[in-house]
Amino acid sequence: MSYFFNTESDIAEMLKAIGAESIEELFDVIPEELRLGRSLDLPSAMSEIELTRHMGELSAKNKSTESHLCFLGGGAYDHFVPAVVDNLAARGEFYTSYTPYQPEVSQGNLQAMFEYQSLICGLTGMDVSNASLYDGASAAIEAVLMCRAATRRSHRVVVAGTVHPEYREVMETYLRELDCDLVVVDSEDEVVSPAAIEAALDEQTACLVLQHPNFFGCLEDMESLVATAKSFDVQVVQIFDPISLGVLKRPGDLGVDVAVAEGQSLGNPLLYGGPYLGILACRESFMRRMPGRIAGQTVTDSDRRCWVLTLQTREQHIRRDKATSNICSNQGLFALRASIYLSLVGPEGIKEVATHCLKKSHYACEQLESKGWMRRSASPFFKEFVVRDPRGDISACLQTAEACGVLAGVPLGQWYPHLEDCLLIAVTEKRSGQEIDRLVEALAFDGEPNETNRRLDRPHLQSASQSL
Template sequence: MTHPYVPATDQDKKAMLEAIGLSSTDDLFNDIPESFRLKEPLKLDESKSELEVLSYLSKLAKENKSVSDYPCFLGAGAYDHYIPTIIDSLISRSEFYTSYTPYQPEISQGTLQSIFEFQTLITRLTGMDIANASLYDGGTACTEAAIMACASSRKGKILVSKSINPTSLEILKTYLKSQHLELVEVEMKDGQTDLEDLKAKVDDETAGVIVQSPNFFGIIEDVEKAVEITHTAKKAAMILSTDPFSLGLLKTPGQMGVDIVVGEGQSLGLPLGYGGPYLGILATSDKFMRKIPGRLIGETVDEDGKRSYVLTLAAREQHIKREKATSNICTNQGLMALWATIYMVTMGKEGMKEAAYQSTQKAHYAYDKLLATGKFKPLFEGPFFLEFALTSDLEAEKVNKALLDAGIIGGYDLGRDFPEYKNAILFAVTEKRTKEEIDKLVEVLEGIK
């Protein structure tokens, strides 16, 4: 049998076998008992040519419907934002997508500088003092912030609002259990953090409080009040999980007194995918500088006095110190961080502000139009950014199927994570959605029997 991607000829194989003193390939497996060896060919379909395989895969791919085919109103943590075309041209350059760990600064200045620029932009966006070189995703960043708060305060309890992304909550539960740290959930009230419940649960053992805003339901939380309550406990850190895209319009975490900011960077120009790769963002005040997880790039000068960049404030070996390490994640999403950097630079302050503003305006237009049909009512009351939850007598699955049949990707079925919100759908409206697309969404939903 010929294997197309194994270039060894029969003569090559014979020469290699002779070099190690064997007469056949079967002799390589002499140590495996005869009774365990396969005596017949694998039960696989007939092999296909490259042309046939490509044709088959192309046919399968056409069965998918992506945001290139249909307008998308699905969010819940990953959003269909506009991606400037310049990003693809730059990010696909070989020096970017083949770069590796910048442990040797003398040959890694380009990589180190791009990460330094990313850190700088994130601090400006969040209003914090320092940002790391990124983490795996938003959920991981949230968990790392919780562990950092515990390590810094030498306490073992984290409070988390139930209004955060359910995926982040599951990651928190998994990590904190293995770290032998206590996780206490704070109840919700009308889709937001119940501040009275938070106040009742904050105590001297609290290391940190995690609130998401805009939260999973799209609602803008009272972060400043949560900060005030958190800081009644000595050394307790207020951890805010946020959508960095929203910071083009909303008050920065730094302005609100937040100690640690985390978030999912997908909204900064990264395309939608089946789970990634995405980008974890973590920024903090300088009092946590020595406890920040992951990598940190610093600016210095070389022996000639020229500006240069290095990994700083953490030795490479710190990642293998087990429970004493600031983090057991010893890598970062370098390519994704560069992607977000190009996006932020390309959009600029005014571009990001305009995109966030348009998203908000279009989301409120869609919200008002859907309520006017009489078939939907708000699941919660409260100010929202670009995402909102509605409920009706219609099954969420039926609603989304009707939309898909009409060429529209619908919202997120909240009943998947919150059984108490059966028939509730979370709709996301980004700057990409047009008035015509929103009006068609309303028309289809109004016509469902």
């Protein structure tokens, strides 16, 4: 059980050096009345064997993307993670190190951070990137706060109703006490209407937050939305899907001011929602207002190129209550994984991944439509789409599909009451044609699952990989 490595005689010698009779004596400074005076009421200690058994049992109570075919999306996706990513990120020199406060012995992490920033700029076409934030939602709200501070228009932010509902909830929580109206532009269709956005913007609006491809998987009319925002001198924050940039124009090409994303898709496991990776990249003029850590290149006195944490006067440990943000960490390990992933797949690889997502999701959609699961919208989509359950009983449908070995989609009613009978279905490059057919069968299925459709014909992969 224990990770204490002092022997009894060590302890005796240590106490002698300290001049204490016992370890308990070292706690004399804590007034007796404040002591717990009993043992914590926790389960008793487990050996590694017992803990391994216990965790195996808990794990077995969960369905996973290894036991089931996953068509769930909504901001977290079952993309393929190459073995190289797990293998390299499992190196103790990476994951058991900390913030590179001593650059001389942290050049590995610092160079990796700098490369991450460079890769994100290459991916997005933006000028600068920070070294990452908590997740996509935190990146989105930090982008909003940055735009408010930079424009000095702090009282109004406009967000499309097609932005991830949980991201909007986070924005609402953060902005509630900051004297700022968060105006949500709803839409009947699965894309936001440029006219409705135009009506919501004014010269006092700090920024317009859009998601493209949006929460429903659809492409927004970015060209006219950006033009509209520019006409009010409003900053545009685009939430993007990193994988989509294999086929879609980059945020930088679209002329947005800040690009943010959930970076989970880039080589990071699903982990029931976290930790993930908040990507934030922006125009150069925002550089000194960016939240979070930034690695910068410099030289030593012998003129050797090296890297350090830089622009720290933005940060809380120096500026305290005037800091650009309270964030004092970055998702180092997950940024590293994203860098390894992007380095491995390269420009052609990411295009191929994106093309698979595009074609496979369209194939799935066509097949489902042929079974009466119709789309509501005619808007183009990338890898995710919304279909309506012809029988109108989503929860029964999901249970049946699950029994057939398929995690079929995300029900939308919890966020959009008018979409109560709709599913959001995501198809990644991992799915084969046959697996997509299984989804279609599972959703079109009208009866009790039997042994043949219950079990998937594939080995249960025992993944004991390092994956945070």
